Amino acid sequence: xxxxxxNYEADGLAMKGQLFRPAGAAGPxxxxxxxxxAFGLGEHALSKAERVAGLGYVALACDLxxxxxxxxxxxxxxxxxxPVASSPAKTRARAxxxxxxxxxxxxxxxxxxxxxGYCFGxxxxxxxxxxxxxxxxxxxxxxxxxxVTAADAGNxxxxxxxxxxxxxxxxxxxxRAAFEAALKAGGVSWDLHLYGKxxxxxxxxKADALGRPDFARYDPHADAESFEAMRRLFEEVLxxxx
Amino acid sequence: xxxxxxNYEADGLAMKGQLFRPAGAAGPxxxxxxxxxAFGLGEHALSKAERVAGLGYVALACDLxxxxxxxxxxxxxxxxxxPVASSPAKTRARAxxxxxxxxxxxxxxxxxxxxxGYCFGxxxxxxxxxxxxxxxxxxxxxxxxxxVTAADAGNxxxxxxxxxxxxxxxxxxxxRAAFEAALKAGGVSWDLHLYGKxxxxxxxxKADALGRPDFARYDPHADAESFEAMRRLFEEVLxxxx
Numbered sequence: 001x002x003x004x005x006x007n008y009e010a011d012g013l014a015m016k017g018q019l020f021r022p023a024g025a026a027g028p029x030x031x032x033x034x035x036x037x038a039f040g041l042g043e044h045a046l047s048k049a050e051r052v053a054g055l056g057y058v059a060l061a062c063d064l065x066x067x068x069x070x071x072x073x074x075x076x077x078x079x080x081x082x083p084v085a086s087s088p089a090k091t092r093a094r095a096x097x098x099x100x101x102x103x104x105x106x107x108x109x110x111x112x113x114x115x116x117g118y119c120f121g122x123x124x125x126x127x128x129x130x131x132x133x134x135x136x137x138x139x140x141x142x143x144x145x146x147x148v149t150a151a152d153a154g155n156x157x158x159x160x161x162x163x164x165x166x167x168x169x170x171x172x173x174x175x176r177a178a179f180e181a182a183l184k185a186g187g188v189s190w191d192l193h194l195y196g197k198x199x200x201x202x203x204x205x206k207a208d209a210l211g212r213p214d215f216a217r218y219d220p221h222a223d224a225e226s227f228e229a230m231r232r233l234f235e236e237v238l239x240x241x242x
Numbered sequence: 243x244x245x246x247x248x249n250y251e252a253d254g255l256a257m258k259g260q261l262f263r264p265a266g267a268a269g270p271x272x273x274x275x276x277x278x279x280a281f282g283l284g285e286h287a288l289s290k291a292e293r294v295a296g297l298g299y300v301a302l303a304c305d306l307x308x309x310x311x312x313x314x315x316x317x318x319x320x321x322x323x324x325p326v327a328s329s330p331a332k333t334r335a336r337a338x339x340x341x342x343x344x345x346x347x348x349x350x351x352x353x354x355x356x357x358x359g360y361c362f363g364x365x366x367x368x369x370x371x372x373x374x375x376x377x378x379x380x381x382x383x384x385x386x387x388x389x390v391t392a393a394d395a396g397n398x399x400x401x402x403x404x405x406x407x408x409x410x411x412x413x414x415x416x417x418r419a420a421f422e423a424a425l426k427a428g429g430v431s432w433d434l435h436l437y438g439k440x441x442x443x444x445x446x447x448k449a450d451a452l453g454r455p456d457f458a459r460y461d462p463h464a465d466a467e468s469f470e471a472m473r474r475l476f477e478e479v480l481x482x483x484x
Contacts, residue, residue, distance in 0.1 A: 160438075166422060166426070166434075167426070173419060173422075177415060180408060180415075180436075180438070183438055184408070184409070184438060184439075188438065189438060189439055189463075190437075190438035190439075191435065191436065191437055191438065191467065192408075192435070192436040192438075193433065193434070193435050193436075194422075194433065194434040194435075194436065195432075195433055196402075196422070196425055196426060196430065196431055196432035196433065196434075197426075197431055197432075221431075221478070225433065225471075225474065228474065229467075232467065232470065236463070
């Protein structure tokens with residue numbers, strides 16, 4: 001599927017996203033922001049955005065580090081991510097730039113936008129929702145939860161879906177419990193799908209290349225189920241009339 | 243959809259189940275046991291069994307109290323349920339009778355059986371799995387979890403799906419944590435779907451008639467999502483080749 005490069009500014013960085021349009025759309029279509037894993041915009045998020053466009057939505061695969069920078073080295077990634085992940089304001093700014101870029105595109109129904117993301121990209125989706133952005137739905141896949149407070153959650157406007165590996169070492173039962181409590185206190189409608197025997201990065205077929213199977217491992221069942229759950233969320237919040 | 247009464251014996255009781263067959267099946271089809279809520283076999287489980295047959299499976303809506311007895315009074319129900327719920331052996335015996343009855347039916351592929359259940363019926367499905375019965379899949383909807391131990395879980399042969407209201411007063415986060423730990427220790431493959439703002443009996447359109455909305459309440463979203471998750475479980479474990 002062909003894509004268009006979309007240049008936008010976010011958090012002071014020059015961002016390069018990739019926009020995928022559904023075939024044969026007549027009139028504006030709902031839009032979906034696809035935020036990548038912490039390593040930056042690459043094959044994984046691009047392939048998911050392409051599949052989202054295949055469902056009939058305009059999908060923007062979003063940049064994270066600027067200039068579509070990708071890193072493979074874990075330490076370099078942590079060095080880049082640290083200042084962003086530790087600052088909800090920076091995280092939200094990077095997400096908001098993508099939101100503004102997508103809603104400004106021709107052929108996008110700006111009143112029907114969802115955000116999804118993987119790993120830190122899921123956190124970006126949640127933080128964007130917590131900033132009060134007009135998101136009809138948010139889906140996070142193996143995404144960090146720790147930063148969501150009850151006050152923040154109260155700003156979330158749409159439905160939230162979280163898909164997590166039960167054995168993800170980075171997302172503990174305590175994180176989940178705090179997240180549930182925050183969403184409940186914030187009055188958010190949410191679903192949490194938890195997969196047994198599954199760890200981090202279960203949506204990424206290349207996860208095994210990291211060589212840390214106790215931390216990151218592809219899981220075909222969890223990948224398929226979580227994608228389908230997201231598709232149904234979109235049906236519910238993006239396709240309904242009005 | 244027409245159904246056939248199936249008489250069987252379980253735990254010393256004369257049971258009356260209702261069997262629903264898919265239309266136009268050529269050759270044996272996988273079978274699904276449908277265990278009712280604690281009030282006994284009635285409209286709710288019958289309607290779910292009919293929908294399961296509509297998916298292409300032979301569905302047995304199972305008896306719980308014998309002679310298809312239904313109760314509406316909460317105290318009377320608790321009196322009937324107590325001796326069963328407090329005895330895994332009795333719970334398993336009532337479920338096993340249904341399993342034997344279904345697998346003995348003509349037109350049923352006895353190697354491909356799933357069990358689902360609502361409330362205490364979900365517990366029956368899990369207990370049947372814990373007894374080592376040949377179940378390819380188990381789905382529990384707002385079902386009690388407290389009785390599953392790690393040793394028991396080790397006997398479960400198929401994939402488990404649990405669909406729970408996050409605010410169900412009878413199924414606490416502690417119950418869920420213990421359940422997760424037991425399934426993990428038992429090496430079971432499982433998914434847990436948790437619905438925010440949802441309490442007990444969310445699959446039952448008549449739940450609101452109980453007049454206890456903080457305890458039992460129908461939820462169209464959770465009902466639809468959990469049915470769909472079950473359908474996909476069946477596709478995965480009942481429809482695959484071999």
